[in-house]
Amino acid sequence: MIEITADAEAIIKGAILSFVATVNEDGTPNLSPKASLTVRNGKLYFADIASPGTLRNLNANAAVEINVVDVFLRRGYRFRGKAFILPPDGDEYSTIADWVRISNGPEYPVEHVVRIDVTSMSSLLSPAHIFAEPPRSQDEIQSTYRRKYGMRLTGE
Incomplete structure (x- = not known):
């Protein structure tokens, strides 16, 4: 597993919006915007707030790619890896769900939290x-x- 660098973490924080690509059952791509991508202890996480297609796809095929680009800096990162849907009673889930609610408001429904075990990371320029x-x-x-x-x- 690849640990997320400080520069990549700064881009994620600055860009705010990222895009998560998964594969639909019929083999077509599914692209879902995420404002919940975050880094904790060198690992990537995102919250499922309203992405039933993404979670359905990850349950069938854990392969994922995430792209994040800061539109002003004109650079970013591509992350590829394997997604793990975390159980709601675990510490990792609670850490991310609590962060989403503190950041956005308690009304935000965190349906699931997904950890990405990154297998490759590359720059986007x-x-x-x-x-x-x-x-x-x-x-x-x-x-x-x-x-x-x-x-x-x-x-x-």
């Missing part, structure tokens, strides 16, 4: 990092995309 000549700094890229999306940093 936008062409903004790859093709710019001369190469642009991370600050330049972030500033460009904040302007593009109409966002300002504090003090701008």
